[in-house]
Amino acid sequence: MKQEPGFLHILGRVVLLLCMLYFSWGAAFYITKAVYARIAWAPHGLIDFFINTTLGFVFFGIIGMTISQLFGDRNQHVFTEMIDALKRISQGDFHVNLEWGFDGRKEGQGRPHPYAQLADSINDMAANLKAMEELREEFISNVSHEIGSPLTSIMGFAKALKDDHLVREQRDRYLTIIETECLRLSKLSDNLMKLAVLDSERHSFHPxxxxxxxxxxxxxxxxxxxxxxxxxxxxxxxxxxxxxxxxxxxxxxxxxxxxxxxxxxxxxxxxxxxxxxxxxxxxxxxxxxxxxxxxxxxxxxxxxxxxxxxxxxxxxxxxxxxxxxxxxxxxxxxxxxxxxxxxxxxxxxxxxxxxxxxx
Structure with missing residues (x-):
């Protein structure tokens, strides 16, 4: 739900707007006064008022456009950085840490600056995805190790069984080891399936x-x-x-x-x-x-x-x-x-x- 700006925030914007207007009209007054003295002209009061007002609004527009351009460039830079960061995350690069000087800025009633909140959210997302990727890699490594060990054993003893000179006792021992390793693989597969089902929403939970x-x-x-x-x-x-x-x-x-x-x-x-x-x-x-x-x-x-x-x-x-x-x-x-x-x-x-x- 969108929150309305606080009273201090609105008051600050009004004061900034008035300062810009006063500065614009003040500049217009002194400039026209200097021009009148230079050309030795004393216009009627109403004409003088119209000239000062028009020139003041021109100055006000110039100042507003300049400020907007300055902050617009900065905002554009911020959004460009954020978009680049999101692209890196989408490509699997989770080493993202956006840092901007918004932490000290407050908006409204002590709320953090929206850009700071957005940057923090992106950083948190990257950190969480990085942690998940590390867990996934560790999981794959562990599964590979657990599967690889019995498979190596099965392969080795199966190859040994090809020896026609093996006595019955050795053959039976090798077959028992192969059977044991197969049971180990079967149990591992069963446990992995249980965890996958428990982690998902597919498991029926009937207390x-x-x-x-x-x-x-x-x-x-x-x-x-x-x-x-x-x-x-x-x-x-x-x-x-x-x-x-x-x-x-x-x-x-x-x-x-x-x-x-x-x-x-x-x-x-x-x-x-x-x-x-x-x-x-x-x-x-x-x-x-x-x-x-x-x-x-x-x-x-x-x-x-x-x-x-x-x-x-x-x-x-x-x-x-x-x-x-x-x-x-x-x-x-x-x-x-x-x-x-x-x-x-x-x-x-x-x-x-x-x-x-x-x-």
């Missing part, structure tokens, strides 16, 4: 009432073969809690955290799962006795493709997308995730969800 405690216990039992194979002690305490949420999406969150806890918990360790509710909020805490997460990595573990421990992830697999998916789903449910961990002391993830999603 409905259901028992969160029953869902957690069911998923923990489904993972029983995995934690029993590592002799992990599972401690579960779940209060009866009903939430209004998308059961399928939240199921992906719990499966991700449970699988990570089992994956990083050493043989004979323990995992704790606690669910509590205060009526307005449900809190789920999943803690393990694994190697923990360094403090400097804790702020970045929910970034896509970020791996807190590069050596550890090489041995246990993973693409660094699971936590990003979980974080996205929790955000969709208006919840939040916190991590508490120290190296060598395990990690605890706390997920807080509103029992009823706010409109």
């Amino acid at each position: 409905s009432p259901y028992r969160l405690d029953k869902q957690l216990i069911s998923l923990i039992l489904a993972c029983e073969p995995q934690w029993e194979a590592k002799n992990i002690e599972m401690d579960v305490e779940a209060d009866e809690t009903e939430v209004n949420a998308d059961e399928e999406l939240l199921g992906q969150v719990w499966v991700n955290f449970l699988h990570n806890a089992i994956k990083f918990t050493p043989e004979g360790g323990s995992i704790s799962v606690f669910l509590s509710s205060n009526g307005d909020e449900a809190v789920v805490c999943i803690a393990d006795t694994g190697p923990g997460i360094d403090e400097q990595d804790q702020e970045r573990i929910f970034e896509r493709f970020y791996k807190a421990d590069k050596s550890r992830t090489r041995t246990v697999g993973g693409s660094g997308l699971g936590l990003a998916i979980a974080h996205k789903i929790v955000d969709m449910h208006q919840g939040k995730i916190a991590v508490h961990s120290r190296l060598g002391e395990g990690a605890a993830f706390t997920i807080e969800l509103p029992v009823q999603i706010r409109e």
Whole structure:
């Protein structure tokens, strides 16, 4: 909505206009007076008035045109710079930073100069597009790396299988590695598709009432073969809690955290799962006795493709997308995730969800 100019702004323009008129008529008066004295002519008062008035308006027009030309040239320069900047942005050059001396100028009731607002908007747009381009390049680089690694492995072992002198045990081992890498690629593709759908508006989000405690216990039992194979002690305490949420999406969150806890918990360790509710909020805490997460990595573990421990992830697999998916789903449910961990002391993830999603 367009804002009307303030009183001080209007008053300033009126004063400027009057000063120009007074200067023009004053100049006309003294010039005609000098001319009359030079030619020794004393015109009638009415004629003198008409001459002074006409000459004053001529001077006023000249001054107005001069000022308009000066500021018009500057405005033209400003708009040319802005158009050039927009062209550079459209061509993929986001290193744009327009700087003009409009910051100190105010218009109306303390509002920034419109040119300053426009320049700031262009600078902000360029900065945002630059950040998005950097994220896109990093994303492509990460995807290329994650895909390239298993493909190289598959290619190498497939080539080795051509050796007719391989014994059965070696052949089976190579085939198992190829199968594992294919599953890794399939999981990566599936996770990328999940993120793409969650980021878009195409995903169907259907919250409905259901028992969160029953869902957690069911998923923990489904993972029983995995934690029993590592002799992990599972401690579960779940209060009866009903939430209004998308059961399928939240199921992906719990499966991700449970699988990570089992994956990083050493043989004979323990995992704790606690669910509590205060009526307005449900809190789920999943803690393990694994190697923990360094403090400097804790702020970045929910970034896509970020791996807190590069050596550890090489041995246990993973693409660094699971936590990003979980974080996205929790955000969709208006919840939040916190991590508490120290190296060598395990990690605890706390997920807080509103029992009823706010409109």
